[in-house]
Amino acid sequence: MTNNSCRKSLISVNNELVRKILEDKFTLATTSFSNVYLGVWEGKNVVVKFFHEKHKPLAQKELSLIAQLEHENIIHLIGAGPSLPLNCSFLILEYANCHSxxxxxxxxxxxxxxxxxxxxxxxxxxxxxxxxxxxxxxxxxxxxxxxxxxxxxxxxxxxxxxxxxxxxxxxxxxxxxxxxxxxxxxxxxxxxxxxxxxxxxxxxxxxxxxxxxxxxxxxxxxxxxxxxxxxxxxxxxxxxxxxxxxxxxxxxxxxxxxxxxxxxxxxxxxxxxxxxxxxxxxxxFPVDSIIQGVDIPDDCLNFLKKL
Incomplete structure (x- = not known):
């Protein structure tokens, strides 16, 4: 798949590194295909999407698609692993600080x-x-x-x-x-x-x-x-x-x-x-005006941990 832009190189993340990223993890979501965790990488929150063993082909499919995308309104893929390009079981994505x-x-x-x-x-x-x-x-x-x-x-x-x-x-x-x-x-x-x-x-x-x-x-x-x-x-x-x-x-x-x-x-x-x-x-809305932001509770992350 091609598009009109060029992505930066994708970071390959091995199992040892992803374990460090997920040292203080908590679960954001669980589906029939994957578990989604919040982790920390280089001092920043990231999302790690782990695919269940039997659904690993879906990880490869999603990786091959999203790795080609570059748009300000599409979530950014940071890395994947544990051994690219043939072995992919998890994706590392940017974290949305206002959630969904x-x-x-x-x-x-x-x-x-x-x-x-x-x-x-x-x-x-x-x-x-x-x-x-x-x-x-x-x-x-x-x-x-x-x-x-x-x-x-x-x-x-x-x-x-x-x-x-x-x-x-x-x-x-x-x-x-x-x-x-x-x-x-x-x-x-x-x-x-x-x-x-x-x-x-x-x-x-x-x-x-x-x-x-x-x-x-x-x-x-x-x-x-x-x-x-x-x-x-x-x-x-x-x-x-x-x-x-x-x-x-x-x-x-x-x-x-x-x-x-x-x-x-x-x-x-x-x-x-x-x-x-x-x-x-x-x-x-006036063209030169800045759209007003929406106030999100400061403790919303702690709230999600309790869901």
Whole structure:
């Protein structure tokens, strides 16, 4: 895979060094594929993503993809190991000091953000996604855009897209590990005329639009779409749209309706979405002004350790 920029050399980290990095570790997340830890390297917090033994091929796949990426709104890969390029079982990534937008929405109390913050977050992720879609060759589909994979920096003035474990390219024949159901575009599940609809970059647009709705509504979409069993949830994710938000500006409602349209052809591209959001921000916010940061609790790291 190639793009229009050149990454610095990737650091190969052996087992002895990663043990030092994780001396005072604690677990940030545990999934069916990996364990994610907070560690310290050269005096700075880093994230270490360890893949379970049977899922090591996923580590190699994610490494080969993310190592080629360089964008201000994509999480930075620092190193990997234990023996590159053939043996990869863990990734070392930059640490987001404001944590994920999932944490901001539901875990930290007393966090207040406004419409400009929301528009700025979606704009930045649309730019990261546009880079993946248009400037990488072949195009990369993230396939799991949601608040927990959007990471915050600088009092949430800067956000970055992370976790490329579900990602694939438009030329890949390998099956992808697709993400979370309520953010998933209907073409990933529906069948028409005996054929499954192809997924594309527009699938990411759908996921980002649901995320946009969630930032505005401040409640999880799976709460709204909840059904009695898995089959009902599958069907609701395909046929049911989230409700229109009371008081939402008409233009934003139009963007959301087009962004989660069942027909992918109706959805805008990430480039078009970003251009529209830029225009809106410029209309409601002075061009030379600095976007106000969001206050995150000073003890949020200690809070996460207790979760």
């Amino acid at each position: 937008l999932q944490n901001v929405l539901y875990d930290f109390s007393g966090v207040h953000y406004n419409l400009v913050n929301t528009l700025n977050w979606i704009l930045q992720i649309s730019r990261a996604s546009d880079y993946l879609h248009r400037l990488c060759s072949p195009s990369v589909i993230h396939a799991d855009i949601k608040p927990s994979n959007i990471l915050g920096f600088d009092r949430l003035r800067l956000v970055k897209l992370g976790d490329f474990g579900s990602s694939t390219t438009t030329l890949s024949d390998e099956p992808s590990v697709f993400g979370t159901l309520c953010y998933m575009a209907p073409e990933l599940w529906t069948v028409r005329s005996g054929e499954k609809l192809p997924y594309s970059e527009k699938s990411d647009v759908y996921s980002l639009t649901v995320t946009f709705w969630e930032f505005l509504a401040r409640e999880p979409p799976n709460k709204i779409l909840k059904r009695r069993d898995v089959a009902d949830k599958f069907w609701s994710s395909i046929t049911q749209r989230l409700p229109t938000l009371a008081g939402c500006p008409e233009l934003l409602s139009i963007i959301i309706e087009s962004g989660w349209a069942v027909n992918p052809m109706i959805r805008p591209t990430m480039f078009q979405l970003g251009r529209c959001l830029t225009s809106i921000i410029e209309q409601i």
